[in-house]
Amino acid sequence: MVFDKGRFELRGAAKALLGLAALAAAAICGAVGTAAEEPAPPAKITMRILYAGHPGSAREKDFVKFLGKYFTQVQTGDLATFSDKSADGFDVAILDYDSDGMDVFKFPRPKLSQNYAHATVTVGVAGGLIGSQLRLKTGYE
Amino acid sequence: MSDAAQFEPLNHEVFQKPFPVQPAFQMWPTPENYRRSPAGKDLPPKIKVWRVQNSGKDYGSVVSIGAGYDDSPDAEVLAQGYNTGKQFGDVGVGRHASFLQWGYSSPPSQMTAAGRALFLNCICYIRKFDGVAPLVHCLLSGRSYVVTLASFIDGIKDPAKTFAGTFPPELLGQYLGKHDALAKYFQDNLELVYYDKGYRVDDDLKSAGIPSNRTVAALGQMIALLKDARTAPKGRLLLRRYTLAGFATPEQWQAWFDANQDIIYFSDVGGYKFRIVPAK
Numbered sequence: 001m002v003f004d005k006g007r008f009e010l011r012g013a014a015k016a017l018l019g020l021a022a023l024a025a026a027a028i029c030g031a032v033g034t035a036a037e038e039p040a041p042p043a044k045i046t047m048r049i050l051y052a053g054h055p056g057s058a059r060e061k062d063f064v065k066f067l068g069k070y071f072t073q074v075q076t077g078d079l080a081t082f083s084d085k086s087a088d089g090f091d092v093a094i095l096d097y098d099s100d101g102m103d104v105f106k107f108p109r110p111k112l113s114q115n116y117a118h119a120t121v122t123v124g125v126a127g128g129l130i131g132s133q134l135r136l137k138t139g140y141e
Numbered sequence: 142m143s144d145a146a147q148f149e150p151l152n153h154e155v156f157q158k159p160f161p162v163q164p165a166f167q168m169w170p171t172p173e174n175y176r177r178s179p180a181g182k183d184l185p186p187k188i189k190v191w192r193v194q195n196s197g198k199d200y201g202s203v204v205s206i207g208a209g210y211d212d213s214p215d216a217e218v219l220a221q222g223y224n225t226g227k228q229f230g231d232v233g234v235g236r237h238a239s240f241l242q243w244g245y246s247s248p249p250s251q252m253t254a255a256g257r258a259l260f261l262n263c264i265c266y267i268r269k270f271d272g273v274a275p276l277v278h279c280l281l282s283g284r285s286y287v288v289t290l291a292s293f294i295d296g297i298k299d300p301a302k303t304f305a306g307t308f309p310p311e312l313l314g315q316y317l318g319k320h321d322a323l324a325k326y327f328q329d330n331l332e333l334v335y336y337d338k339g340y341r342v343d344d345d346l347k348s349a350g351i352p353s354n355r356t357v358a359a360l361g362q363m364i365a366l367l368k369d370a371r372t373a374p375k376g377r378l379l380l381r382r383y384t385l386a387g388f389a390t391p392e393q394w395q396a397w398f399d400a401n402q403d404i405i406y407f408s409d410v411g412g413y414k415f416r417i418v419p420a421k
Binding site: 049131 | 159201202203204205206209210213216232235236237238239240241242243244245246248249250257261263264265267268269270271272273274275278279280410
């Protein structure tokens with residue numbers, strides 16, 4: 001398909017070039033800012049959240065602890081085995097991964113079909129790669 | 142991407158409910174990489190940002206390409222990401238159909254209060270889009286990104302190979318060693334950029350006196366070309382180039398246009414075509 005090839009070639013060029021720029025980037029951020037804690041809700045929000053990430057990781061615990069303060073139901077899953085059906089019964093799926101020192105481009109990429117349209121928050125590099133895999137505008141190249 | 146989002150938050154519900162997002166603003170140096178694109182060339186030395194997280198790193202989070210992000214009605218930029226490696230205007234938080242990408246990498250314990258509030262709001266917001274499939278998938282790059290890429294042709298070994306399929310060989314041959322001129326060529330003709338075995342400027346459109354290939358009015362002008370025998374061949378060529386439809390007569394084209402003009406949009410990333418929002 002012509003369009004596919006064009007995009008592939010373009011993205012290849014972009015990756016090579018912009019990767020060089022990324023390597024050359026200097027740390028220029030300022031000091032860490034502080035702000036008050038966000039107010040707790042009067043009651044938990046009635047939503048069923050599935051957090052699919054790296055099972056047993058500190059990152060998973062961090063997310064679950066936080067989400068549990070705000071939503072009535074939070075369950076965990078494994079990003080590596082996440083599929084079209086995994087989010088059934090949940091209002092929102094959160095797809096994330098803890099790199100644990102691994103090459104981020106080797107994060108698990110769930111096999112989702114083009115028909116998957118569940119309300120989903122994708123996070124960080126893992127999320128960007130999922131977006132790219134599904135040819136979404138949210139993807140990362 | 143670093144730890145921050147740039148500029149004031151949008152007047153959008155995702156910054157308002159259920160938790161008001163109250164960023165603490167800082168002025169950070171405008172990244173030099175922003176100067177590569179025309180949109181970022183004239184930014185002031187510092188820009189307004191707000192911390193989303195405190196990873197302490199200038200990398201590790203990711204932006205999505207901003208060019209073409211909002212060229213279909215199923216996608217929206219929610220926050221631009223402050224980044225020192227990609228482009229000005231690239232996206233830290235954005236939505237496409239039922240997917241919301243949170244490009245920041247830190248877990249909640251390392252987010253700022255404003256970051257946590259926005260993250261919670263994003264979860265609540267995306268719920269509304271459950272079951273909403275994308276109208277377009279990314280097949281090509283948005284035209285403003287093409288300008289940026291044009292500026293790189295002299296900065297890489299073997300550009301003919303690297304940019305094969307990106308720019309037509311004749312265009313590369315003409316502009317090698319003159320990357321600024323190629324970028325200017327695309328920037329000056331931004332409304333006429335299209336793709337046919339490489340990104341090009343549409344001289345057919347230009348010679349027909351149609352100033353853009355992506356406005357609904359332009360589509361009407363292409364259809365009008367069909368009504369004169371002298372211009373009809375060009376009209377047919379342009380409609381093949383820019384639509385997914387096919388009708389036998391000018392009257393049929395006009396009826397199709399009249400029936401759909403309020404729901405027609407043009408997507409670069411979806412293939413440089415006019416498309417119609419399907420009925421629900």
